[in-house]
Amino acid sequence: MTSSNIFSAIADPSRREILDFLAAKPRSAGEIVSHFPQLTQPGVSRHLRVLREAQLVSVTVQAQQRIYTLRPEGLLMFHDWIAKYLENWMDKLEAPKESPQEAKVTRRGTVKTK
Amino acid sequence: MTSSNIFSAIADPSRREILDFLAAKPRSAGEIVSHFPQLTQPGVSRHLRVLREAQLVSVTVQAQQRIYTLRPEGLLMFHDWIAKYLENWMDKLEAPKESPQEAKVTRRGTVKTK
DNA sequence: TTGGTATATAAGCCTGTGGCTATATACCGC
DNA sequence: GCGGTATATAGCCACAGGCTTATATACCAA
Numbered sequence: 001m002t003s004s005n006i007f008s009a010i011a012d013p014s015r016r017e018i019l020d021f022l023a024a025k026p027r028s029a030g031e032i033v034s035h036f037p038q039l040t041q042p043g044v045s046r047h048l049r050v051l052r053e054a055q056l057v058s059v060t061v062q063a064q065q066r067i068y069t070l071r072p073e074g075l076l077m078f079h080d081w082i083a084k085y086l087e088n089w090m091d092k093l094e095a096p097k098e099s100p101q102e103a104k105v106t107r108r109g110t111v112k113t114k
Numbered sequence: 115m116t117s118s119n120i121f122s123a124i125a126d127p128s129r130r131e132i133l134d135f136l137a138a139k140p141r142s143a144g145e146i147v148s149h150f151p152q153l154t155q156p157g158v159s160r161h162l163r164v165l166r167e168a169q170l171v172s173v174t175v176q177a178q179q180r181i182y183t184l185r186p187e188g189l190l191m192f193h194d195w196i197a198k199y200l201e202n203w204m205d206k207l208e209a210p211k212e213s214p215q216e217a218k219v220t221r222r223g224t225v226k227t228k
Numbered sequence: 229t230t231g232g233t234a235t236a237t238a239a240g241c242c243t244g245t246g247g248c249t250a251t252a253t254a255c256c257g258c
Numbered sequence: 259g260c261g262g263t264a265t266a267t268a269g270c271c272a273c274a275g276g277c278t279t280a281t282a283t284a285c286c287a288a
Contacts, residue, residue, distance in 0.1 A: 011125035064255040
């Protein structure tokens with residue numbers, strides 16, 4: 001559905017915490033549930049589904065347990081998405097071509113966040 | 115407020131499109147509005163506010179125009195957040211061969227799980 | 229000042245989604 | 259089979275946030 005994209009999957013703080021937890025090592029759903037007392041079991045289960053659909057974790061069945069493992073391909077994609085902007089930025093900094101009537105991008109102090 | 119974090123700022127497709135548009139070069143709010151016919155002027159303005167608060171764009175005042183510029187510091191932070199997971203993954207995959215403290219993660223598509 | 233332009237904010241509606249409780253499904257040991 | 263355990267799903271409620279229209283603010287020119 002809508003949540004199957006990695007951007008919205010990562011946008012949720014609880015899901016990021018779960019990713020943090022999984023970064024150390026794979027865990028069963030139950031371990032995740034008990035590691036986050038503020039979340040209920042169904043809540044964790046739904047978050048895990050979103051992470052699964054976003055390709056951020058994979059799951060292996062072990063008896064009646066589900067072992068969740070961090071799966072970095074999705075993050076790599078994300079990484080590349082960001083790198084696109086950063087590279088672009090670098091290009092601009094190192095290759096100052098003609099500057100039109102437009103204001104030049106002065107990366108120094110033109111920050112004026114409201 | 116709540117939207118001032120970079121994760122939710124990037125989670126919205128319209129805002130990502132605006133970032134794409136700004137990646138080429140800085141633009142005035144009006145240029146952004148007319149480049150996205152599916153968005154209304156107030157809608158664009160609110161998206162720009164979110165991007166501003168997330169530190170993803172900066173704005174300079176030019177007469178009655180606001181020039182928006184991509185501001186990659188926020189993306190760098192994001193990049194680092196992701197790199198944390200990728201490094202962890204690489205460490206696990208390549209065993210304890212060498213331990214480079216390099217923060218750069220090279221592209222390398224592979225999967226081990228499942 | 230007035231008028232025109234550029235952008236931001238307000239107020240209301242409405243969908244998406246997170247959290248909850250309860251229930252269903254799947255697996256194991258006995 | 260039954261009971262216990264592990265996890266997923268369903269149904270409901272509440273809230274965040276996106277969209278829209280209307281209005282406000284800020285600046286410039288005459």
